[in-house]
Each structure stands twice: as C-alpha cells, then as structure tokens.
Amino acid sequence: MKLTRRQTIASLAGLGMAPMIGLRPARAQSGNGPVKIGYAISMSGPNAGGAGTTILPNYQLWVHELNEKGGLLVGDQRREIEVIEYDDRSNSEEAVRAVERLINQDEVDILLAPWGTAMNLAVGPLFDRHGYIHSTPTAITDRAPQLAERWPGFFPLSGTAASWATPVVELMDEARSAGHIDDDVAMISVADAFGIDLAAAARRAFAEYDFNLVFDETYPVGTQDFSSMLSEIRDVKAFAAFSYPPDSIAITENAQLHDFNPNVMYIGIGGAFPMYTDRFGASVDGVLTHGGLNMSDQRTLDYIERHEEVTGRRPDSAGSIVMYAALEAMEQAIERTGTLDNRAIAEEMKSGTFDTVLGEISLASQMMPNIFKVGQIRDGYVVGLGPRDVPNRGEFVMPKQPWPED
Structure with a gap:
C-alpha cells in the first residue's frame, strides 16, 4: 500500500476505509497504477469516538487483509492502494469542503463516507453528483428508501x-x-x-x-x-x-x-x-x-478475533460487523466485474449475493438485511x-438489575 500526504498523513493507525466506497468511472477505467482512495472523517471533535470505533478500525482491518493479498484485485492485477485522508473535525461544512477537495483536487478513484447521520446527509449530494458509491452503516433516517432511489449509488446499510x-x-x-x-x-x-x-x-x-x-x-x-x-x-x-x-x-x-x-x-x-x-x-x-x-455464530467470533489481532481493540457490537460485511461485498463486486467503474460495481452490489461475516447477503434494497x-x-x-424476525435472536433478560451500591 502506498501512503501519501495530502495536508494530513494517511497512516495505518488512522486509516479510514468505510463500507462506503465510491469511484469516478472516467478515472477508474484506465491505468494500472495504485487505486487512489480518499475520505474525510471525524478524527477530532464529538464524532471522533464513533468514527474511531465503528469506522476506522474496520478500514484498518480491511486494508491489512488486502495488503496480505498483495492489493485490491482489479481484473487480473493486484493494485496497491494510495490513501488520502482529511479530518472533518465533526463539522458538516468541513466535511463538505474536504469531500470537494478529494473529488476536484485529489481526484480520488474511491471515495469513502464519513461517520454519522448528519454528516452523511450533508455530503450525500456530492457523492451522487460526481458519481461515487456512498455506502455507510452510520446514516439512519426514515428517508433512506427515497434517498436510495434518488441517489443510485447510495447504500444506507442500516435502513430506516x-x-x-x-x-x-x-x-x-x-x-x-x-x-x-x-x-x-x-x-x-x-x-x-x-x-x-x-x-x-x-x-x-x-x-x-x-x-x-x-x-x-x-x-x-x-x-x-x-x-x-x-x-x-x-x-x-x-x-x-x-x-x-x-x-x-x-x-x-x-x-x-x-x-x-x-x-x-x-x-x-x-x-x-x-x-x-x-x-x-x-x-x-x-x-x-x-x-x-x-x-453463537463462529463467523462473528472469528471476525472479533481478527479485529482484535490487527487493530488491538474490540469491535463494537453494532455497525462494525455491518461495515466489514459491506466492505467484503464491495471487494467481491470489484473482483467479479473486473473493473473500478462505479456504475458496474454498484449494479453488481445490487444484483449479486455475497459471502460475508454476516453470512450470505443481498443488497438489492441497498440496505443490509437481517441485522440486529x-x-x-x-x-x-x-x-x-x-427485530424479532432476525434469526438466532438471544434471550431478553429482564428486568435490568439495580445499579450496584458503591
């Protein structure tokens, strides 16, 4: 993986690679050089805790595993990764400016999403206008189905x-x-x-x-x-x-x-x-x-073990595994299509099924099915x-016990 400096340093410890991936078709169609990946995410401010728990460690894990394979497989070649990152400072205006820079100045091939509902809704029009896939488990809104229809590359994985x-x-x-x-x-x-x-x-x-x-x-x-x-x-x-x-x-x-x-x-x-x-x-x-x-699912336990081994910390019990499953699906879509063309990958993500840490999944609705x-x-x-209809539901232990006395 090639790490470059664009105002801020992209390092493995701070790597941001969400289950949100975006590509510029015109750029992605040509060349055998590194795949240029960029993102703006909260590395400071009130959103940093969420971004640094649900997003960044899973990007770190995914990039580590890509590196173990020799890079991202595009067609018949493994291509190294060049990463550009910016701190959006937990501010939606900063996020918009940073995403604009990633698109217009850095000309990234793959654009990754920020953390949180407000931030994702703020940058969503930019992702769509410039033809990037926008896949995220951290945007929860009742407008998700309408936005997914309006923005063909939007994957609001967590639903409504x-x-x-x-x-x-x-x-x-x-x-x-x-x-x-x-x-x-x-x-x-x-x-x-x-x-x-x-x-x-x-x-x-x-x-x-x-x-x-x-x-x-x-x-x-x-x-x-x-x-x-x-x-x-x-x-x-x-x-x-x-x-x-x-x-x-x-x-x-x-x-x-x-x-x-x-x-x-x-x-x-x-x-x-x-x-x-x-x-x-x-x-x-x-x-x-x-x-x-x-x-009780061995895939979940294996994922937790790999996450801890590579990142040095436990994943969260919510968006982390959803994010990683989406990354796996996107990677498989790239391998199947043999291209970094945004539209081709998005269509494959919507039409295919994918073997992931959550089992076999379909993203036909642009949302992740059967998640707790x-x-x-x-x-x-x-x-x-x-929800009650998700398989392998646990036991609801009630009532909550009183807080322990000091």
Whole structure:
C-alpha cells in the first residue's frame, strides 16, 4: 500500500476505509497504477469516538487483509492502494469542503463516507453528483428508501429510523407483558438529524403499542448534565435515550449517580462501543442499546478475533460487523466485474449475493438485511434481540438489575 500526504498523513493507525466506497468511472477505467482512495472523517471533535470505533478500525482491518493479498484485485492485477485522508473535525461544512477537495483536487478513484447521520446527509449530494458509491452503516433516517432511489449509488446499510426504533418498543412490550413495566415511558433524544428521526419513529411506535409517553424532551448536542431530566422521571420504569456516544456515557453516569433505576433502560449510540462497557463494567449488564451480535455464530467470533489481532481493540457490537460485511461485498463486486467503474460495481452490489461475516447477503434494497438493531449488554458485548424476525435472536433478560451500591 502506498501512503501519501495530502495536508494530513494517511497512516495505518488512522486509516479510514468505510463500507462506503465510491469511484469516478472516467478515472477508474484506465491505468494500472495504485487505486487512489480518499475520505474525510471525524478524527477530532464529538464524532471522533464513533468514527474511531465503528469506522476506522474496520478500514484498518480491511486494508491489512488486502495488503496480505498483495492489493485490491482489479481484473487480473493486484493494485496497491494510495490513501488520502482529511479530518472533518465533526463539522458538516468541513466535511463538505474536504469531500470537494478529494473529488476536484485529489481526484480520488474511491471515495469513502464519513461517520454519522448528519454528516452523511450533508455530503450525500456530492457523492451522487460526481458519481461515487456512498455506502455507510452510520446514516439512519426514515428517508433512506427515497434517498436510495434518488441517489443510485447510495447504500444506507442500516435502513430506516423506524426499523431501529420499533424493535426497542417491541422489547418494552415484552417487558410489560411480563409485568416488569407499565404503560408509562420516558424518552429523551439528541437534537440533531439522528435523534430527531429516531424520536419521531419511536413516538409512532409507542402510540401503536399503546404506551403513554409521559416525558419527551430533546437536548442540545454536547449536553453532559442530565440530572434535571432524570429527576423528573425517577419513578418511571421504562426509559429510552436516542443519544450519541458522549451523551450515552453521561446519561449512564447521571443515572448511577442519582440512583435512576428503570426496569428497562435503552441507551443509544455508544452503548455497543467497547469504551462504554470498559467504563461501566458489569454494572451495565442488562441495559438495552443499539445493534447486537449473534455470539453463537463462529463467523462473528472469528471476525472479533481478527479485529482484535490487527487493530488491538474490540469491535463494537453494532455497525462494525455491518461495515466489514459491506466492505467484503464491495471487494467481491470489484473482483467479479473486473473493473473500478462505479456504475458496474454498484449494479453488481445490487444484483449479486455475497459471502460475508454476516453470512450470505443481498443488497438489492441497498440496505443490509437481517441485522440486529437492538440488543442487551452482556459480558462486554451486545446480544442481539430485535427485530424479532432476525434469526438466532438471544434471550431478553429482564428486568435490568439495580445499579450496584458503591
């Protein structure tokens, strides 16, 4: 792999290669030189934790394994990789400027997506306008089907907000049927694209399942003090937070500090991250969060082992494996078509089936099928519980146990 400097250094430790891949057909058709890959991603700012957990380590793993093979197979040649990276500083305007530079100045062959719903929606029109595939597990919006139709190269792998919110409500319905909670639910959500869409979808699901939403508040990005919110709902037995990683940690800290102990507690993005379970240990066993893994699947266990061996850290229990599966699918599509032509690869990704860490998958809908979107923390990982129709669902252990006393 050839590493070059374009304002920032692309190094193996900071490599960003998402399950989001984009190509400029005119450039990709010719030459036997290195495949030029570029991305703008959050290496600083509030999004850095998510990007550095779900995105970058999996790119590092994928590039490592490509290097082990001698490069990316295009036609009958293995071609080395040249990487160009920029820090978007967790700012959508910075991301747009950096992506424009990657397209117009660096002229990358493959353009990788950023982390997070807001960032991906901000750069989406650029990817589409310039003919790059835009594949990501970190953009969750109810507009996903419409955007996938409008942008032919867009693969919103995680699907709609409703597909993430409804399984949370289904688990609460199970807990209510078991007598652990009543009809009253409290919900808080971060005031950005992710939180707005998830909260709206959750409101519809709560109404459909005849729950009474007794508390429904948003909070600004960057909020760390949730004590006043939690004090208002301390007697509620079911709680959901559609939060980002720093918020998820702060909410949990505040809940433990103020002895807020709902029988069912859902935490948003970050709960599936190793940093969350490393911080709170066994005290958060039983907490519900996003994503989930089938820990009885040997492919999952092998993926975790490879991830740890190459990157030196555990993957998260949500988007990481989805991202890696998408990378595998994209690589196989390139091998089958024998080209780096964006349109050919996109069509193959939509029409083919692919052997991945998630098993055999089809991306005909431009979304990843049969993935867990809610699970329960257990022994440092998240056991997948929902949607209910995903195979090999785990056991829902309820109620959540009280926080341990100091």
